[in-house]
Every structure is written in structure tokens, then in C-alpha cells.
Amino acid sequence: MAIVAVLVVVAVALIGYLVTGGPGSDPAEDTEAAPAAPSGASAEVGPLGDIARRQEGDPLALGRADAPVVMTIFSDYRCPFCAKFSRETEQQLIDEYVDDGRLRLEWRDYPIFGPESTVAAHAGRAAALQGMFWEYNRALYADTPERAKPDLPEDKLIAYAEQIGVPDMARFRADMDSPEVAGAVDRDLDEGSALGVPSTPSFVVNGYPIMGAQPVERFRAQIDRALAAAS
DSSP, X not given: OHHHHHHHHHHHHHHHHHHHTSTTOOTTOTTXXXXXXXXXXXXXXXXXXXXXXXXXXXXXXXXXXXXXXEEEEEEOTTOHHHHHHXXXXXXXXXXXXXXXXXXXXXXXXXXXXXXXXXXXXXXXXXXXXXXXXXXXXXXXXXXSOSSSOOOOOHHHHHHHHHHHTOSOXXXXXXXXXXXXXXXXXXXXXXXXXXXXXXXXXXXXXXXXXXXXXXOHXXXXXXXXXXXXXXX
């Protein structure tokens, strides 16, 4: 019973860290610097641990598999703030950190806004199987309202695939319904739930959480801190 109690305390502490952004942070302050590594913790990996997959050729990742910093993105296609990150911040991070090999982005499907979110995640995976994940991802987010959750019926998801030129639409439709794709999405959702991810978008940078579509300066601060720790 004592061991169980300790595990529960650790889990609660990590969830609290993820929700608040760490000691001394205020969720209302969008530009606040990310937290420093806790005393006694590893200089390179934060309290959420190393969750990077670093799989060569992963179509849901951008950047070198051996990059010193990995930012994991937990996101939902019906989330307007996920779209905000995609439109306003993601490309800046790619230009500044991914292109020169210092940062890797790894996507995790975290469909929490109902069945349409789940089907959209399946569609993204179906595009990935034809090498067009990020094109599909950006096309969908480019069309997302600033504040409202979009309706994403299946015919609209298919239209996005046609819009970006997915070469084999029959395969795309079949992959959307495949148990392998559904299982991959479910595994991402399980991973986020086990970490205590409470909402989208959520990010983990070398084990340190960032909550929400923060200004790019917030991401730079944590990435730069992780780069310094890894050097």
C-alpha cells in the first residue's frame, strides 16, 4: 500500500506540473519564461521524462531524429488554439530551430472534442501514409475559425485530401477506416492521458511542459534552455 501511495503522489505532482507550467508560473502570463530544472533533476530531461520517439522516417515528425531537443505536440484538429499555434508559431520554430538540426517536432493525436476529432485524426494519419501529413495538417488548420471549433464531417475531411493532392484517394478513404490507423490514434491518446495532458494544445520540450498556444517567445525560451542543457 505504501508503494501505491507513493506512485499516486508522483502522478499527481506531474499532472500539477503540466497544468501549471511548473513552479512559479502563472498561466495568465503568456510570455513568462519556462521553469528552470528542479533541484536534483537531470539537466537534460524534465519531470515528464523523455517521451521522444525519434523514429527515422516518421511522417508525423519534422527534423533530425538525433536533434538535441524534441518538442512533442499534443493536438486536436477541432481545437482553434491548436490552429493558432499552427498558423502563427510553428513555422517560426521550423525556420529558427528545425531547419538547422537543433529541434525535432513530433506530433501526437489527442482527439478530445468528440467523434469528429477522432475521425479527423484518422484522416491525418491516412494522409501520412501517403507522405502528406503536414500538408494535410496545415490545410485543415488554415481553414479553422479563430475561436470556434470547426465542424469536420467525413466529406469535408476527404475534400481537404483532394485539395492538397493526395495521390490515391481510394486508399485514403480505406486508411481512414483501418483498424491500424485507429489503433495508432488510440495509442497517442493513451500516452497523453497517462502524462496527465488536460487540454490542447499541449507541448513537452525535453520533458518540460508548455500549455496552450503561447507566444513564440515562450517556446524559444524553453527550447534555448534545453539546448543549453544539452550542450
